[in-house]
Amino acid sequence: QVQLVESGGGSVPSGGSLILSCAASRNIAGTYCMAWFRQAPGTEREGVVSVDRDGEPAYYADSVKGRFTVSQDNAKNTLYLQINSLKPEDTAMYYCAAELPFYAGEYACPYLAEDFGSWGQGTSVTVSS
Numbered sequence: 001q002v003q004l005v006e007s008g009g010g011s012v013p014s015g016g017s018l019i020l021s022c023a024a025s026r027n028i029a030g031t032y033c034m035a036w037f038r039q040a041p042g043t044e045r046e047g048v049v050s051v052d053r054d055g056e057p058a059y060y061a062d063s064v065k066g067r068f069t070v071s072q073d074n075a076k077n078t079l080y081l082q083i084n085s086l087k088p089e090d091t092a093m094y095y096c097a098a099e100l101p102f103y104a105g106e107y108a109c110p111y112l113a114e115d116f117g118s119w120g121q122g123t124s125v126t127v128s129s
Helices: none
Strands: 004-007 010-013 018-024 033-039 046-051 057-060 068-073 078-083 092-099 123-128
Touching: 004 092, 018 033, 018 092, 018 123, 033 078, 046 068, 046 078, 057 068
Parallel strands: 010 123
Antiparallel strands: 004 018, 018 078, 033 046, 033 092, 046 057, 068 078, 092 123
């Protein structure tokens, strides 16, 4: 497993921006599928965005398309999430996750939270209206 540490959360007004970071304890480039999930109080963990093991975006939730941008700095073993035009409904704990790709005829990355084995402790994002 890989250890993950998120940072960058905070309290911002509606329309504001944040950059979340997820620092990994080992090399992720070419190896791990990475993803950002979020969980608001009383709700299930929701997939926000994922990248394949080459660091290319593979999935954006419809609710964040056009506002959230994922990127990966391979030299720093760090995954970023740029969040713009924040809305109160974006308020949640944001988690970074990592998992090795699985083989089913070709290598593929998981999308469901239960299929990711490494998780960070989360970073809190609160958006006020």
